[in-house]
Each structure stands twice: as C-alpha cells, then as structure tokens.
Amino acid sequence: xxxxxxxxxxxxxxxxxxxxxxxxxxxxxxxxxxxxxxxxxxxxxxxxxxxxxxxxxxxxxxxxxxxxxxxxxxxxxxxxxxxxxxxxxxxxxxxxxxxxxxxxxxxxxx
Numbered sequence: 001x002x003x004x005x006x007x008x009x010x011x012x013x014x015x016x017x018x019x020x021x022x023x024x025x026x027x028x029x030x031x032x033x034x035x036x037x038x039x040x041x042x043x044x045x046x047x048x049x050x051x052x053x054x055x056x057x058x059x060x061x062x063x064x065x066x067x068x069x070x071x072x073x074x075x076x077x078x079x080x081x082x083x084x085x086x087x088x089x090x091x092x093x094x095x096x097x098x099x100x101x102x103x104x105x106x107x108x109x110x
Contacts, residue, residue: 004037007044015052 011021033039044084065078072088084091 001037002042004040007041007048010048011044014049016049 002040008021012018025040029036029039053062065080067076068074068079068082070077070085070088071091072084075085075087077085
C-alpha cells in the first residue's frame with residue numbers, strides 16, 4: 001500500500017475526485033488476481049489524468065460606495081466618506097480649512 005500512495009497523491013493533485021479514482025482503479029478487475037497491487041500500480045501510471053488547466057482568474061468586483069446622508073439637505077447619496085451631495089454647495093467650514101491648508105503648503109509653513 002505504501003508504494004501505491006504516491007500514485008494516488010498524484011491523481012489527487014491533478015484534481016481527480018477520490019471516488020472516481022476508486023472506480024477507475026478497481027473497475028473491471030479479473031476475478032482471479034494473483035497480484036492486485038501490481039494491477040493497481042499499473043493503472044495508476046497508465047491511466048493518470050492530464051494536468052488540469054489553471055482556473056481562470058476571478059475578476060475583482062468593486063463594491064459601490066456606502067450610502068451617506070448629505071450634511072446640507074439630508075438626502076442620501078453614495079460616497080466613500082460623509083459630506084454633502086453634489087447638489088448642495090460645499091460646507092463653508094470644510095472649504096475654509098482646505099484653503100488654509102493649501103495656502104500653508106504654498107508658503108511652506110506648517
């Protein structure tokens with residue numbers, strides 16, 4: 001049995017179903033076998049299935065952004081982060097902070 005195990009492992013590595021392996025190796029055997037292990041060893045090599053082609057790559061599906069509630073009009077919209085919908089004017093406090101940050105970056109202060 002130990003000499004048959006590597007052959008069975010090869011079949012399994014090639015994607016063969018364990019039940020199918022048993023049927024192929026033990027099917028249609030003669031009634032009076034003198035060396036059953038030798039017959040199965042021969043079948044393991046002679047009937048070895050080919051390598052299966054690699055599985056196709058599954059494309060990554062991008063999930064839609066979650067629903068957010070607009071800070072200006074309370075409408076639902078999809079966005080990665082909370083904020084305002086595109087129909088509302090930008091939040092004045094966020095706009096001011098963005099301007100201050102860009103001015104500091106332009107001047108080179110901190």
